[in-house]
Amino acid sequence: MISPTRCSLTVPTRIFSLAANGSSRDPNPPSEKAFVTADVTSFDAIVIGSGISGGWAAKELCDKGLKTLVLERGRDVAHIKDYPTANLNPWELPHRGAMSRQQLKENPLISKAAGYGEDTAHFFIKDQDHPYVQEKPFDWIRGYQVGGKSLTWGRACQRWSKYEFTAPERQGYGMNWPIGYDDVAPWYSHVEKFIGVCGNRDGLAAMPDGEYLPPFDFNCVEKHLSEKVRAHYGNRYIVQGRWAHLSQPKEIHLQQGRGTCQARNLCMRGCPYGGYFSSNASTLPWAAKTGNLTIRPDSVVHSIIYDEAKGKATGVRVIDAHTHAVTEYHSRTIFVNASALNTNLILLNSTSRRFPNGLGNDTGLLGRYVCHHNYRAAANGKIAGFEDQYFYGRNPTECILANFRNLGKQDTDFVGGYTTFTGAYRERPEPADRVGGAYKDALAQPGPWGIYMYMQGETIPKQTNHVRLHSTMKDQWGIPLLVTSVHYDDNDEKMIRDWLAEAKQMLEVAGCHAVETRDNHQAPGLDIHEMGGARMGSDPKTSMLNEWNQLHACKNVFVTDGACMTSTGNQSPSILYMALTARAVNHAADEMAKQNL
Amino acid sequence: MNRREAVKTTTAFLGGVLLTSNGLLVACARDTSNASGKILTVDDQSLIEEIADTLLPTTPASPGAKAAGAGAAINLLLTDCYEPDVQERVVNGLTEFRRTCDKRTGSSFASLPKNDREELLREIDLQAQKAGDAHYFGLVRELALRAYFSSEIGKTKALRFVLVPGKWVGCVPLSPGQPAWG
Numbered sequence: 001m002i003s004p005t006r007c008s009l010t011v012p013t014r015i016f017s018l019a020a021n022g023s024s025r026d027p028n029p030p031s032e033k034a035f036v037t038a039d040v041t042s043f044d045a046i047v048i049g050s051g052i053s054g055g056w057a058a059k060e061l062c063d064k065g066l067k068t069l070v071l072e073r074g075r076d077v078a079h080i081k082d083y084p085t086a087n088l089n090p091w092e093l094p095h096r097g098a099m100s101r102q103q104l105k106e107n108p109l110i111s112k113a114a115g116y117g118e119d120t121a122h123f124f125i126k127d128q129d130h131p132y133v134q135e136k137p138f139d140w141i142r143g144y145q146v147g148g149k150s151l152t153w154g155r156a157c158q159r160w161s162k163y164e165f166t167a168p169e170r171q172g173y174g175m176n177w178p179i180g181y182d183d184v185a186p187w188y189s190h191v192e193k194f195i196g197v198c199g200n201r202d203g204l205a206a207m208p209d210g211e212y213l214p215p216f217d218f219n220c221v222e223k224h225l226s227e228k229v230r231a232h233y234g235n236r237y238i239v240q241g242r243w244a245h246l247s248q249p250k251e252i253h254l255q256q257g258r259g260t261c262q263a264r265n266l267c268m269r270g271c272p273y274g275g276y277f278s279s280n281a282s283t284l285p286w287a288a289k290t291g292n293l294t295i296r297p298d299s300v301v302h303s304i305i306y307d308e309a310k311g312k313a314t315g316v317r318v319i320d321a322h323t324h325a326v327t328e329y330h331s332r333t334i335f336v337n338a339s340a341l342n343t344n345l346i347l348l349n350s351t352s353r354r355f356p357n358g359l360g361n362d363t364g365l366l367g368r369y370v371c372h373h374n375y376r377a378a379a380n381g382k383i384a385g386f387e388d389q390y391f392y393g394r395n396p397t398e399c400i401l402a403n404f405r406n407l408g409k410q411d412t413d414f415v416g417g418y419t420t421f422t423g424a425y426r427e428r429p430e431p432a433d434r435v436g437g438a439y440k441d442a443l444a445q446p447g448p449w450g451i452y453m454y455m456q457g458e459t460i461p462k463q464t465n466h467v468r469l470h471s472t473m474k475d476q477w478g479i480p481l482l483v484t485s486v487h488y489d490d491n492d493e494k495m496i497r498d499w500l501a502e503a504k505q506m507l508e509v510a511g512c513h514a515v516e517t518r519d520n521h522q523a524p525g526l527d528i529h530e531m532g533g534a535r536m537g538s539d540p541k542t543s544m545l546n547e548w549n550q551l552h553a554c555k556n557v558f559v560t561d562g563a564c565m566t567s568t569g570n571q572s573p574s575i576l577y578m579a580l581t582a583r584a585v586n587h588a589a590d591e592m593a594k595q596n597l
Numbered sequence: 598m599n600r601r602e603a604v605k606t607t608t609a610f611l612g613g614v615l616l617t618s619n620g621l622l623v624a625c626a627r628d629t630s631n632a633s634g635k636i637l638t639v640d641d642q643s644l645i646e647e648i649a650d651t652l653l654p655t656t657p658a659s660p661g662a663k664a665a666g667a668g669a670a671i672n673l674l675l676t677d678c679y680e681p682d683v684q685e686r687v688v689n690g691l692t693e694f695r696r697t698c699d700k701r702t703g704s705s706f707a708s709l710p711k712n713d714r715e716e717l718l719r720e721i722d723l724q725a726q727k728a729g730d731a732h733y734f735g736l737v738r739e740l741a742l743r744a745y746f747s748s749e750i751g752k753t754k755a756l757r758f759v760l761v762p763g764k765w766v767g768c769v770p771l772s773p774g775q776p777a778w779g
């Protein structure tokens with residue numbers, strides 16, 4: 001198993017020696033004093049954040065021979081070694097997977113996150129450690145550790161369709177992206193091959209095909225659902241989703257030390273098989289193997305340093321999470337991958353005489369056009385029959401009903417589209433006699449089949465939906481608190497109503513009875529798909545980033561996490577962040593070679 | 598049988614013996630001390646385990662709630678994971694249960710023959726279904742099911758749980774009597 005170069009901030013000498021190992025710049029044994037010398041604090045590139053996009057930035061930069069420092073505000077999490085619950089049986093967890101009343105009381109916000117439980121809570125923050133101000137209700141879900149939320153992500157990897165890049169302007173609800181599907185397609189391929197994505201090639205305009213490993217099978221009811229819906233509507237396709245799981249690893253995955261997904265569906269504990277993609281299992285150890293990587297956990301980034309004379313950013317100011325000591329690191333280029341809202345926070349906090357309102361923020365647009373995915377609506381129904389059919393294993397993937405709304409042209413009273421996740425399962429039986437041996441044995445049998453659906457809807461980027469720095473309140477590191485001011489609008493409500501009606505009808509078309517639909521009214525943010533604030537665009541007057549994810553006004557700073565999103569589309573966004581990151585690093589390396597950066 | 602299961606079975610067996618002798622003692626003096634800082638007293642824990650084991654008894658197919666150590670698990674879950682008002686409803690409910698049992702049968706629940714225990718639970722369950730969520734028995738059932746089906750015995754002997762399935766097969770025939778996946 002490959003192990004990445006790691007260092008702890010509390011052992012500065014190790015950082016030095018590891019950097020020296022990688023670069024052989026300084027063969028002398030380091031001292032405490034040496035820690036702050038230019039040699040250890042200077043790199044070709046600094047990546048802020050080690051999550052799904054930061055890990056990709058690190059891998060691509062290191063592959064190109066660039067000495068790279070990854071700054072992670074949270075603790076170190078080494079692949080396998082730091083997955084304490086990965087191999088526990090359910091009954092070996094103290095409360096069989098449930099959180100204690102005390103822990104829930106202390107963490108009313110983070111405990112709402114999907115997948116949060118006794119077996120995964122250590123990969124989420126604790127509420128009290130990281131306050132922010134909700135001007136409007138917003139559940140900001142965070143995972144501060146090496147690997148970030150790539151440990152706990154949903155793993156869905158659909159490509160954006162060409163329509164999603166252009167729909168906002170075409171249908172009048174936003175601005176065009178400075179790039180289109182064809183610009184990203186080769187980078188999608190690049191990422192898919194490396195991380196391993198399983199799925200079918202379905203030939204759908206709404207969800208383009210990529211480089212796929214074999215998909216997970218439908219179960220018999222999912223097959224039935226897919227056939228019924230397609231037969232009834234003609235143009236509604238329920239297909240295998242595309243997921244970052246190694247259904248059949250290739251050489252490139254074996255080289256990463258990863259193996260076949262074992263269908264445990266315990267992914268969010270961290271996978272000891274490397275069966276799904278995470279920074280920890282894949283990009284970070286890969287980057288470390290080049291000898292070009294230094295990771296510093298426990299490094300809270302305060303701001304990016306701008307040098308007015310040079311007209312560019314020269315480094316990053318870091319606060320030790322524990323000692324609060326401040327260190328500055330320098331590099332030729334900086335990738336900001338701190339997670340969408342933290343990236344906004346860092347840029348807003350990076351003030352200088354040239355940029356009094358935040359780095360690159362000449363227009364006042366930084367922090368604006370924050371958007372998310374709408375996960376409010378869900379439906380389920382029971383379906384008779386198929387009792388003699390079952391499945392084996394725990395499927396870590398779901399089926400996807402590709403978007404069929406406003407595709408290419410507007411055909412509803414709202415704008416934007418929605419992806420629908422769906423799947424079939426067997427319920428627990430409900431025996432009539434509720435006492436005794438026959439009851440217990442009946443409860444242990446598979447019950448009737450059910451089908452669930454839930455939506456992932458596009459939301460409209462709006463200038464009014466924003467984040468900003470609080471004028472007085474600060475966190476324990478003296479960094480201003482983030483204020484969130486994001487809410488739903490009428491378009492969201494219309495989309496929800498449409499989805500609920502369509503889902504009910506589709507479940508009935510499939511032969512379901514007892515169909516139930518619901519709007520959970522969850523706050524924005526709980527989707528964990530927050531995006532925008534530093535959107536890409538062709539015009540520096542209306543956007544923060546150019547077509548290569550560079551700040552228009554400070555070209556050696558790249559933003560390639562969710563903050564860069566011009567619109568939300570309806571696909572799960574992580575793989576787009578990865579593709580944009582790889583594309584941006586390629587551009588950065590070219591520009592550095594040409595001495596343009 | 599692996600080592601852990603062997604140990605657990607022995608413990609469960611010894612536990613059964615102890616509880617029986619304890620049950621005899623209870624006739625003269627109830628043990629109302631709390632089980633190691635838990636919400637339920639030693640007595641209440643044995644009573645709720647008796648109820649759980651009547652709901653979910655050992656059958657030829659699988660060991661029951663008592664063998665699965667449901668009493669201790671219920672006490673732990675109730676103590677750590679449930680709100681004080683729910684805890685109170687369960688504790689008061691068990692007192693009411695004792696009273697009802699004594700009134701109907703003149704003896705303690707544990708000492709009743711199996712059929713009488715089942716009959717009493719069916720009767721109370723009917724009342725609970727009529728009364729809705731406010732009735733304690735729904736909670737007792739929830740705790741029993743939760744503790745049993747999350748236990749090693751419940752997960753592996755009643756249901757089937759495989760930590761590492763190794764593969765996913767979407768559609769396979771279900772053989773008659775095949776348990777559900779845990």
